[in-house]
Amino acid sequence: MEFNITVSHTTTGKELVVAVEEEFTLGAVLEVLAESLQLKDRHILATEDNKILSPDLTVNDAGLKEGSKLLLMPDPTGG
Numbered sequence: 001m002e003f004n005i006t007v008s009h010t011t012t013g014k015e016l017v018v019a020v021e022e023e024f025t026l027g028a029v030l031e032v033l034a035e036s037l038q039l040k041d042r043h044i045l046a047t048e049d050n051k052i053l054s055p056d057l058t059v060n061d062a063g064l065k066e067g068s069k070l071l072l073m074p075d076p077t078g079g
Contacts, residue, residue: 003066010073020059027055042075
């Protein structure tokens with residue numbers, strides 16, 4: 001089942017609404033975001049309270065629901 005989440009890019013302040021499905025990995029969501037935002041550096045997804053989410057998690061495993069908000073930020077480990 002498809003639903004929308006909101007991703008806030010911490011560097012630019014842009015907010016994007018992304019359609020996802022429960023079985024999508026967060027890595028796949030990151031790829032879509034990197035493409036649409038033309039990101040050059042590696043980025044990570046985190047919850048609103050700054051808990052970094054593994055790209056291997058699925059949308060379902062991360063507990064995301066319709067209207068969930070995530071933060072998109074540069075990867076602090078570099079790369």
